[in-house]
Amino acid sequence: MNNLRDISHRSPHWMQFILVSLCVGIFLNLSTVSLAEEVVILKSADINAYSEAISAYTSALPPSFHVTGEYDLQGDMAKGRILSQRIRASNANVVLAVGLKAALSAKLDILDIPVIFCLVLDPEKYGLPTANMVGLSLNVPFRQHLKSLHTLTPKASRIGVLFDPQKTNEMHSQLLHDAKTLGITIVSKEVHQEQDIASALNALKGHIDALWLLPDSTVLTENTLDFLLSTTLEAKIPVIGFSAGLVRSGAVVGAYFHYEDIGKQAAQLTQQLAGQTTSSLLGTIIPPERVHQSINQKSARYLSLSLTPDILRQFDEQF
Secondary structure (H helix, E strand, O other): OHHHHHHHHHHHHHHHHHHHHHHHHHHHHHHHHHHOEEEEEEEOOOOHHHHHHHHHHHHHOOOOEEEEEEEEOOOOHHHHHHHHHHHHOOOOOEEEEEOHHHHHHHHHHOOOOOEEEEOOOOHHHHOOOOOOEEEEOOOOOHHHHHHHHHHHOOOOOEEEEEEOHHHHHHHHHHHHHHHHHOOOEEEEEEOOOHHHHHHHHHHHHHHOOEEEOOOOOOOOOOOOHHHHHHHHHHOOOOEEEOOHHHHHHOOOEEEEOOHHHHHHHHHHHHHHHOOOOOOOOOOEEEOOOOOEEEEOHHHHHHOOOOOOHHHHOOOOEEO
């Protein structure tokens, strides 16, 4: 009985303690939420490449970052502008824009929030990035492509390139600059339509040690890819690809990134930019952090290239 009376006597104090503890816990939880960084994702369309990058991005964000919205333009710039205005009025600390139309929508209407854009080909052509944006480049540095080639053919110094100046002129200009610094000669042929490919490639064949494919929609079509790969193999000219698909199809080597890699890199940038209105990163374009080197062993053997274990170990993907 004495114990019961003692507990009864103390219970008001215990109740006060419990209430205070609950209030403190609720306050701490609210503080954690209020301190969380809010991230919004804007994508140009619902396609696999974008989805892969976004999935890797959200998985790589630390718990203190919360994706509060993911918006799909569905390829409609007018819708993009409406969504961008909505994002600008939100509490977003960082915006991830995936694809060209998403990046352009953000450029026009999101002016005071850090924006990271990715999976945009030739961004400078569209006035990207602006002062509050940082871009992840789709261009693997020429040095990386050259490393893949020189692993197999160290003396290759004349690289052939087919390009449409309406599509990849900026990339071609950068290639000329990079090659010059490395002592490599670029032998170029302009093409303006699919029908120009055969004559342009025939004009290059006797003057190059390898052919480098650019992501040029005039050069690479359903009708031209087989021709390019078969003609170069017959002429004993190795082809440098820019994707795993091209290397699987017959390009001898390739240097490229995976979409998941871009998503993870964007997550790292998000942590660096959150809450910042000024940063040395803003207004810049950053090259891919991770580059994969691949080889098509069948094509390499057809070209009588040496494939020792030491050489193969230098390629992290082999087909």
